[in-house]
Amino acid sequence: MVLSLAWMNAGNAGYCxxxxxxxxxxxxxxxxxxxxxxxxxxxxxxxxxxKDTAVGVQLTxxxxxPADWVISAADGHATIFEMLGGRYIDAAIRKRYDExxxxxxxxxxxxxxxxxxxxxxxxxxxxxxxxxxxxxxxETNHVSFRFFNFDPTFAPAGRTAVTSILPTRNFAYWTxxxxxxxxxxxxxxxxxxxxxxxxxxxRVPGVRDAIEVVDVSTPASVIRYTxxxxxxxxxxxxxxxxxFRLLPNTLxxxxxxxxxxxxxxxxxxxxxxxxxxxxxxxxxCKHDRVPFDLHREHSTTPAATGV
Numbered sequence: 221m222v223l224s225l226a227w228m229n230a231g232n233a234g235y236c237x238x239x240x241x242x243x244x245x246x247x248x249x250x251x252x253x254x255x256x257x258x259x260x261x262x263x264x265x266x267x268x269x270x271k272d273t274a275v276g277v278q279l280t281x282x283x284x285x286p287a288d289w290v291i292s293a294a295d296g297h298a299t300i301f302e303m304l305g306g307r308y309i310d311a312a313i314r315k316r317y318d319e320x321x322x323x324x325x326x327x328x329x330x331x332x333x334x335x336x337x338x339x340x341x342x343x344x345x346x347x348x349x350x351x352x353x354x355x356x357x358x359e360t361n362h363v364s365f366r367f368f369n370f371d372p373t374f375a376p377a378g379r380t381a382v383t384s385i386l387p388t389r390n391f392a393y394w395t396x397x398x399x400x401x402x403x404x405x406x407x408x409x410x411x412x413x414x415x416x417x418x419x420x421x422x423r424v425p426g427v428r429d430a431i432e433v434v435d436v437s438t439p440a441s442v443i444r445y446t447x448x449x450x451x452x453x454x455x456x457x458x459x460x461x462x463x464f465r466l467l468p469n470t471l472x473x474x475x476x477x478x479x480x481x482x483x484x485x486x487x488x489x490x491x492x493x494x495x496x497x498x499x500x501x502x503x504x505c506k507h508d509r510v511p512f513d514l515h516r517e518h519s520t521t522p523a524a525t526g527v
Contacts, residue, residue: 233491238373240490247494259285264294267303267477274477277303289476289504293493296483297449300471308471316467321459323488324387325439325451327354327394327409329416332433337380337424340367346423352415355408358388363419379432384416391439391451398440409436454488455481469500478503 227233236242251258267290268276274290292299297317300309344365351359366383368374374381388394398405413436421428439451448455456467467484471477480496482488505512 235371237371239371242373243490264303267292267299269304269307269474272473273475288508289478291497291500292477292479293481293497295447295449296455296479296481298447299479299483304471304474308474310472312468313471321457322450322455323453323457324389325391325394325442325448326388326453327386327412327439328437329384329386329413330433330435330437331382331417331420331431332375333380333382333427334378334430334432335380335424335427336369336378337367337382338369340369340424342367342370344423346419348419352386352412354386354388354412355390355393357390357393360386363416365420365423382420384420386412386416387453388439389450391443394438394440395443395451398438405438405440409438412436452488455483455492456486456488458487466496466499469496 224233248258263280264277265280266278267274268278268284268286274287276284276286277290278284292303294303300306300313300317344367345362346365347362348360351361352363353359363384363386366385368381368383394405397408413434417428417431417434442448442451442453465486467486469479469484471479478500480493480500482492485492485496502512504510
């Protein structure tokens with residue numbers, strides 16, 4: 221908390237109006253300017269390797285995309301143990317994935333409310349009179365809310381988006397329930413949403429009647445949409461004394477392959493992507509004897525493809 225406040229005070233951190241999409245669109249536009257192309261709705265299934273050198277990726281459709289370099293910003297566990305079949309690991313990597321702590325997974329209850337709510341604080345925590353059971357083995361005695369009344373892009377005028385995040389490490393319960401009993405899965409999602417709405421209605425009387433949209437994401441949703449190992453929010457936890465040092469971004473014995481994102485930068489979050497990607501791009505530029513120029517606007521090389 222102290223570090224976050226210090227970064228914000230120094231102008232080195234903040235909130236992007238428009239959320240993460242605002243930053244993503246800037247990156248997307250920059251890639252297009254530089255001659256790159258992004259393939260959306262294209263899931264990578266395997267990293268193609270020849271003579272211990274990454275030469276491309278294969279999609280779930282079977283299509284193979286050749287590459288001079290492969291950079292994985294995907295889930296670390298899936299990349300190492302599935303896309304590469306666990307062939308390029310050492311004792312340190314095995315120990316990390318066997319023992320290192322990750323952020324918990326979570327349920328998120330999102331509400332679209334036909335009220336202004338500009339009088340509410342952006343973030344609010346409520347202590348509960350009795351614990352709320354999130355799932356078997358997981359209870360909480362407080363609930364937090366985020367009122368997006370400070371971001372006009374999240375809802376039309378006079379309306380407000382509100383979210384509540386409920387951490388849980390019992391990701392297996394939600395993934396198994398969705399797979400084995402989808403009807404009960406929906407019942408449990410509604411139970412949690414109703415409990416959260418009841419807490420909010422005590423804070424803002426009458427808010428229940430003004431709710432127009434309810435959406436509940438579970439650890440099963442997180443895994444389906446992001447592939448994050450264990451449905452983790454932000455990858456590795458920052459351990460005491462470890463600071464925010466980057467973990468190795470290469471794999472032993474594999475050339476022309478590097479990793480970026482929250483599985484090489486403990487602490488995770490959106491900033492871990494660009495922060496960990498910069499040294500990777502610099503290293504590739506150095507290897508290929510290409511100037512690392514942040515202000516270059518146009519590419520004279522063939523278009524690259526990102527998946």
